[in-house]
Structures are given as structure tokens and as C-alpha cells.
Amino acid sequence: MTDPTPPITVKELPQATRNLYDKAAQAVRVLNNDYALQILQAILKDLPQFLEGRQLLRKAAIQKKGSAGKKFLGVSTSGLSVIKIQQKAKKDPQGAIVDVEVVLAEDPFNVQANTLLFDCANTLGLTSTASFALETVRAGHPQNTKPLHQLAEHYMVHDQPDQAVNIYKAIQGIDPSDGEARKGFTNANAKLSMKQQKWDSEGSGVRSLMKDSKEAALIELSNKQGMTQDQSEELLATYMDLYAQDQTNINTVQKIGEILERLDRIDEALEYYSYAYSLSNGDTSLEVKINKLQDRLSEKYIQQLEAWINENPDHPDLPTQVEELARLKIEREERLVAVARDRVEKNPTDMSLRFELGSHLYAAGHPTEAIPELQKAKGNPHIRTKAMLILARCYQDKNMIDIAIRQLEESVLELHSMDATKKEALYLLGNLHEKQGHKDKALEARKLVYESDYNYKDIAHLVESSYGS
Numbered sequence: 016m017t018d019p020t021p022p023i024t025v026k027e028l029p030q031a032t033r034n035l036y037d038k039a040a041q042a043v044r045v046l047n048n049d050y051a052l053q054i055l056q057a058i059l060k061d062l063p064q065f066l067e068g069r070q071l072l073r074k075a076a077i078q079k080k081g082s083a084g085k086k087f088l089g090v091s092t093s094g095l096s097v098i099k100i101q102q103k104a105k106k107d108p109q110g111a112i113v114d115v116e117v118v119l120a121e122d123p124f125n126v127q128a129n130t131l132l133f134d135c136a137n138t139l140g141l142t143s144t145a146s147f148a149l150e151t152v153r154a155g156h157p158q159n160t161k162p163l164h165q166l167a168e169h170y171m172v173h174d175q176p177d178q179a180v181n182i183y184k185a186i187q188g189i190d191p192s193d194g195e196a197r198k199g200f201t202n203a204n205a206k207l208s209m210k211q212q213k214w215d216s217e218g219s220g221v222r223s224l225m226k227d228s229k230e231a232a233l234i235e236l237s238n239k240q241g242m243t244q245d246q247s248e249e250l251l252a253t254y255m256d257l258y259a260q261d262q263t264n265i266n267t268v269q270k271i272g273e274i275l276e277r278l279d280r281i282d283e284a285l286e287y288y289s290y291a292y293s294l295s296n297g298d299t300s301l302e303v304k305i306n307k308l309q310d311r312l313s314e315k316y317i318q319q320l321e322a323w324i325n326e327n328p329d330h331p332d333l334p335t336q337v338e339e340l341a342r343l344k345i346e347r348e349e350r351l352v353a354v355a356r357d358r359v360e361k362n363p364t365d366m367s368l369r370f371e372l373g374s375h376l377y378a379a380g381h382p383t384e385a386i387p388e389l390q391k392a393k394g395n396p397h398i399r400t401k402a403m404l405i406l407a408r409c410y411q412d413k414n415m416i417d418i419a420i421r422q423l424e425e426s427v428l429e430l431h432s433m434d435a436t437k438k439e440a441l442y443l444l445g446n447l448h449e450k451q452g453h454k455d456k457a458l459e460a461r462k463l464v465y466e467s468d469y470n471y472k473d474i475a476h477l478v479e480s481s482y483g484s
């Protein structure tokens with residue numbers, strides 16, 4: 016399909032606009048959705064053909080709607096209604112698209128608003144944007160066959176019979192008695208066969224690769240370790256070709272996610288993993304993968320902000336950025352708490368999940384809630400001492416120093432090798448003893464670390480200064 020008005024890509028944006036888009040993309044990663052919406056709406060007002068920006072805009076709106084949990088009532092807070100925008104669209108379709116995005120920012124799956132976007136986009140020759148509008152309706156209302164018929168017809172008109180086949184197949188799955196869908200499926204399949212005959216006559220390495228036993232060869236190649244970046248890029252191109260033929264093949268979608276992750280294109284990998292999860296029946300392994308990648312992005316941004324703070328100690332924006340860093344860290348831990356709590360509810364007897372929940376509760380500033388989870392986690396011998404260490408920190412935060420000391424002394428006795436956990440336990444034990452006025456006990460704990468690792472934190476200074484050196 017060729018758009019009369021082709022979409023522009025991120026790489027084609029003017030540098031100033033590209034910088035704004037990058038800020039919006041970063042905001043979406045850390046769930047600062049309102050800021051992202053504001054930037055992207057401004058960009059799209061001037062560049063309606065910027066499809067990637069519209070896709071990111073919709074992602075931000077969906078994230079915001081999910082976190083807010085509010086039901087849209089048909090009119091946006093700005094006072095815009097779909098009916099008013101429909102009247103405007105007759106004379107000014109480009110202006111109507113700007114207005115409809117305000118409505119979609121509050122209700123991204125709104126059928127009327129997306130249908131209006133579809134109509135306006137077609138009027139302006141933005142064919143891919145029109146497809147995206149109805150695909151959004153499909154994602155939000157998968158059982159509504161009316162927009163699905165409209166989408167399938169759109170694909171047929173614009174010479175995408177492969178997409179039309181998938182849509183008609185989906186309609187028949189919803190309503191097997193739908194005669195129009197059966198007829199459409201037959202016509203789309205016939206048109207697709209003619210296109211495939213043309214492709215085959217020209218030769219297609221991808222199709223020959225995927226036939227019969229050669230499909231296994233591609234899968235084996237995708238699982239190969241130690242691939243170069245060029246090899247991974249080539250493999251990605253192959254799977255993207257397959258994805259263009261069938262966007263509902265979960266194995267293809269998941270493989271694309273895996274390759275993008277291997278290439279460290281985490282943003283894109285996350286999108287494909289999320290789509291694969293939507294195609295699955297709640298695949299828990301995909302859910303875990305998505306949560307890990309989301310946290311990885313959040314952690315990366317936090318690290319970047321920490322680096323900026325360290326490199327700019329005299330910058331006038333420093334107090335604001337320090338405050339922002341603290342907020343982001345708490346938000347990240349609260350998200351991790353929510354994920355961990357959900358996993359515990361599904362697997363209440365898994366003590367490693369209890370430890371994960373307790374750890375995140377402590378990091379988010381909830382020591383009281385963390386204590387019972389960590390006490391239960393102590394029952395798992397593989398994580399027992401780690402749980403005891405965080406328990407001691409919880410007691411410390413609650414100013415229960417004597418209980419924290421007993422917890423640390425117990426964990427130190429159980430740790431036979433001077434690993435990272437034992438060093439941390441002894442270091443904290445020394446600090447707590449000093450706080451209690453037990454200087455001899457504090458020194459004894461610190462000396463054990465000093466004798467093992469001279470460079471551990473400020474242990475050398477603490478021990479040597481006690482000798483007057």
C-alpha cells in the first residue's frame with residue numbers, strides 16, 4: 016500500500032521536532048503520560064502525516080486511561096464532542112483531526128472518535144493513519160464487527176488482501192453466521208493468491224525458507240547465540256516480512272520482540288512483547304518479560320538522571336531534578352510493588368515471590384507492610400539470609416534497633432563465606448551497634464569486613480580511625 020500522502024518517520028523529522036519527540040518518548044517510558052500527550056499533540060498539529068508520533072500518542076493515552084481507571088462519557092474536559100468535530104470535519108478535516116485527538120487523549124478506544132479520524136485521514140490521503148484508527152478500535156472493541164468490516168474493506172481498496180483476510184477471519188470467529196464476512200474472506204483470499212503468484216514468480220527467499228522443514232531452520236537460526244548485529248538485523252528483516260503477511264501469528268510477533276531485545280532496542284521490543292501478550296491467553300512468561308523490560312527502561316532513565324545530577328552540581332535546575340529523581344524512584348518501586356503483589360496473589364506459596372514483594376515494599380517506604388512478607392520468605396533457605404538483611408533494615412526504619420541487631424547477628428552466623436550479603440550485614444550491624452553506643456561490638460563487626468575487603472565502602476576509614484591512625 017502506498018499512501019497518497021506518505022507517512023514521515025522519526026528520522027525524517029526536523030532536528031528541533033525530533034528533540035521534542037525524544038522527550039515525549041522518554042516521558043511515555045516513565046509513565047509521565049500527560050507531558051507526552053501535550054508534546055505529541057503539538058507535533059501532530061503541524062505534521063498530521065507523522066504516524067509514529069500518533070502511535071506513540073495513542074500509547075500514552077492508553078497508559079493514562081489504564082492508570083486513571085475512569086470511564087469516558089462522550090465529551091472531553093475541553094468541551095469538545097465528537098458531534099461538533101464531525102461538523103467541522105466537512106470543511107476542515109486537518110483541523111478536525113487535531114480536535115479529535117483531544118477526545119482520544121481521554122478515551123483512546125472511542126469508536127466514534129476513531130471512526131472520525133479514519134474518515135478525515137482518508138480525505139487527506141493519510142491511508143496508513145486511517146488503518147491505524149480502525150486497528151485501535153479493533154484493539155479496544157475486538158467483538159464489534161461493524162468497524163472490522165470497514166477496516167477489511169479499507170484494506171481491500173488499498174491492495175492489502177493479506178490484512179483483509181485476517182480481519183474477515185476474525186469476524187467469522189466472532190459471528191460464524193456473517194455471510195458478508197464469508198464472501199469478503201473468499202474475495203480477499205483470491206486477490207491474495209494472485210499477488211502471491213506474482214511474488215513467487217519473482218522469487219522470494221523468505222517464503223521458500225518458511226516452507227515445510229525449512230521453517231525449523233529459521234527458528235533454529237533465531238535461537239542461535241552469539242549472532243553479530245548484522246546477522247540479527249538480517250534475521251529481524253526476515254521476521255518483519257513474515258509479520259507483514261500475518262500480524263496475528265504470535266510466534267512471529269514474539270520472535271521479533273526477542274530479536275529487538277537482543278539488539279537493545281528495548282522500546283520496540285516492549286511493543287511487540289505487549290502485542291504478543293494480547294494475542295496469548297494471558298501467557299505469564301510474557302507478562303513477566305513485559306514487566307522486566309518496563310522496569311529496565313525506568314531504571315535506565317533513573318540512571319541517566321542520576322548521572323546528570325552528579326555531573327551538574329551547580330546547575331540552577333539541580334533542586335528540581337533531585338526532586339524529580341526521588342519521585343521517579345518511588346513511582347518505580349510502587350509499580351514493582353503492584354506487579355509483585357499480583358504475582359503473590361496468583362502464587363501465595365512461592366516464598367521467592369514473597370521476598371520480591373517484601374523487598375519492593377521496603378524500597379517504596381513501606382517497612383510495616385514488608386515485614387510479614389519477609390518473615391514468610393525466611394522459610395526459603397535459598398533466600399533466607401537476604402530476607403533477614405532487609406528485615407533488619409525494616410526494623411531499623413521503625414527504630415526497633417535491638418530487634419534489627421538480633422536479626423543481623425542471626426544472619427551473620429548462618430553466612431559462612433564473606434560474600435556481598437555478609438559484608439552488608441556486618442557493615443549495617445556495626446552501624447547499629449555504634450548507634451546503641453556499643454563501640455567495641457561495632458568495631459568487631461567492621462574488622463571482619465576490613466580483613467576481607469579493604470575497599471568496601473568507607474570500612475577502611477571507620478576501622479583505622481578507631482585505632483587513631
